[in-house]
Amino acid sequence: MSMDDDTDLEFSFTSTTTDRTFTTSSSARSSLTLSFNESLLLSTTALAPAPATTLHHRKWDPHWSAIMAATHGNLHLSHLKLVRHLGTGNLGRVFLCHLRDCNSATFALKVIDKDSLTPKKLSHVQMEAEILSMLVHPYLPTLYARLDVSHYTCLLIDYCPNGDLHALLRKQPSNRGLPLHAVRFFAAEVLVALEYLHALGVVYRDLKPENILLRENGHIMLSDFDLCFKADVVPTLQTNRVLRPTRNRFGCFRSPDEEELTEFVAEPVTAFSKSCVGTHEYLAPELVSGNGHGNGVDWWAFGILIYELLYGVTPFKGGSKESTLRNITSNKQVRCHVAEGAAAEARDLIEKLLVKDPRERLGCARGATDIKRHPFFDGINWPLIRNYKPPEVRGLVMKRITSNVTHNNNNINRRCWWKKLAVFTKKNKIITSRINYQNLSFRKNNNGNYYQYHYVNSKGGKCV
Numbered sequence: 001m002s003m004d005d006d007t008d009l010e011f012s013f014t015s016t017t018t019d020r021t022f023t024t025s026s027s028a029r030s031s032l033t034l035s036f037n038e039s040l041l042l043s044t045t046a047l048a049p050a051p052a053t054t055l056h057h058r059k060w061d062p063h064w065s066a067i068m069a070a071t072h073g074n075l076h077l078s079h080l081k082l083v084r085h086l087g088t089g090n091l092g093r094v095f096l097c098h099l100r101d102c103n104s105a106t107f108a109l110k111v112i113d114k115d116s117l118t119p120k121k122l123s124h125v126q127m128e129a130e131i132l133s134m135l136v137h138p139y140l141p142t143l144y145a146r147l148d149v150s151h152y153t154c155l156l157i158d159y160c161p162n163g164d165l166h167a168l169l170r171k172q173p174s175n176r177g178l179p180l181h182a183v184r185f186f187a188a189e190v191l192v193a194l195e196y197l198h199a200l201g202v203v204y205r206d207l208k209p210e211n212i213l214l215r216e217n218g219h220i221m222l223s224d225f226d227l228c229f230k231a232d233v234v235p236t237l238q239t240n241r242v243l244r245p246t247r248n249r250f251g252c253f254r255s256p257d258e259e260e261l262t263e264f265v266a267e268p269v270t271a272f273s274k275s276c277v278g279t280h281e282y283l284a285p286e287l288v289s290g291n292g293h294g295n296g297v298d299w300w301a302f303g304i305l306i307y308e309l310l311y312g313v314t315p316f317k318g319g320s321k322e323s324t325l326r327n328i329t330s331n332k333q334v335r336c337h338v339a340e341g342a343a344a345e346a347r348d349l350i351e352k353l354l355v356k357d358p359r360e361r362l363g364c365a366r367g368a369t370d371i372k373r374h375p376f377f378d379g380i381n382w383p384l385i386r387n388y389k390p391p392e393v394r395g396l397v398m399k400r401i402t403s404n405v406t407h408n409n410n411n412i413n414r415r416c417w418w419k420k421l422a423v424f425t426k427k428n429k430i431i432t433s434r435i436n437y438q439n440l441s442f443r444k445n446n447n448g449n450y451y452q453y454h455y456v457n458s459k460g461g462k463c464v
């Protein structure tokens with residue numbers, strides 16, 4: 001479904017099992033109102049936001065404090081106002097929305113109609129929700145709430161107003177790819193996000209520019225976790241002798257120095273799956289051959305990503321999907337067109353990542369630790385990367401999050417700040433009263449990220 005700014009929109013969520021209808025309708029341009037039966041929503045399963053105290057830093061996150069202030073930690077769909085339709089994916093539709101009480105607190109709401117999905121897709125929904133609930137990272141989405149209403153599952157996550165890297169690539173002159181400094185910046189951020197996912201034992205399996213969204217501040221946010229799989233990971237400290245290529249004073253490589261380094265490695269090296277998922281041009285050879293694959297598929301895809309960001313096309317693309325797959329599995333080595341200056345380092349990294357045998361591929365044994373050390377990333381201060389200023393790239397017009405709703409803006413904002421202050425000063429009291437609700441049973445998720453609320457009836461049964 002596409003969004004036309006001049007059209008009134010109506011979204012109808014109809015429950016076939018309960019015969020109740022949730023309707024979002026619009027009377028103004030690109031502004032939607034979510035209307036529904038409040039009593040129904042109060043008696044259905046909802047998942048409220050994580051208390052800010054569970055993870056200390058979260059109490060400073062304006063989105064969390066806005067939710068806490070507006071909902072006292074007891075979020076319902078009625079607290080949200082849909083603004084517009086952002087897009088439709090395999091599993092559901094995504095809407096831009098904000099808190100009714102605070103239109104500066106903007107989110108993306110993924111609405112999934114479970115009744116319309118096959119069992120396989122339902123398992124993808126479960127996987128996506130499970131992975132999202134584990135994430136606490138600046139380059140990955142925060143799951144603020146999960147609301148289960150009738151046969152709909154709604155996931156409330158960060159909204160990214162600046163599009164995705166695929167759209168940005170298409171805006172480059174003659175589709176030639178991004179400037180090298182921008183490729184380095186985005187690749188470094190993706191590497192850090194993959195490192196975090198792998199440390200959690202999550203193999204992502206869907207890396208591509210379309211899934212790299214751009215936040216309001218120009219930094220990346222990886223999206224779409226439905227194709228992930230989870231594996232065990234045993235973090236270790238490893239001491240290795242590494243060759244560190246260095247340059248002489250003219251900028252040319254000289255014979256590498258050997259160093260002994262003790263490093264933290266958390267890579268799911270024993271991960272194993274046989275299901276063939278992903279996007280054709282990004283599939284690793286072991287995934288195409290179907291004999292089983294592991295963590296290495298993400299490092300292969302990382303090589304394809306750097307290639308596409310650099311040249312605007314993927315290296316194995318053929319005239320059809322079949323010929324693309326044939327190119328991936330053939331013995332042909334990847335060819336890069338440019339080999340000058342810093343591009344030589346990019347080429348070297350791509351070649352080390354696009355090694356067909358995963359046992360020989362950079363990253364497969366020790367993950368991002370080895371890739372970060374490659375000369376392509378020389379000079380990046382990894383712990384401070386989130387403070388780097390995003391590159392200025394043609395076509396990237398930074399959009400700040402603004403809401404269409406302007407009435408009472410100042411009052412609402414002031415009220416919002418006032419509420420935040422009140423929450424801050426009365427924090428302990430509010431949290432205690434929230435968990436003492438008589439009709440509420442709650443359970444912390446494994447990670448302690450957020451609380452899942454179930455409304456229970458007077459006999460102690462869960463209401464669904």
Ligand SMILES: Nc1ncnc2c1ncn2[C@@H]1O[C@H](COP(=O)(O)OP(=O)(O)OP(=O)(O)O)[C@@H](O)[C@H]1O
Nearest residue numbers: 086087088089090091092094108158159160223224
């Ligand atoms: N957090 C977000 N901020 C802004 N836009 C988003 C956000 N999440 C999704 N979108 C938009 O909504 C569209 C649908 O997203 P969704 O994640 O449901 O599916 P998808 O990216 O097409 O992938 P898939 O179908 O494989 O799940 C995306 O193409 C994107 O344009």
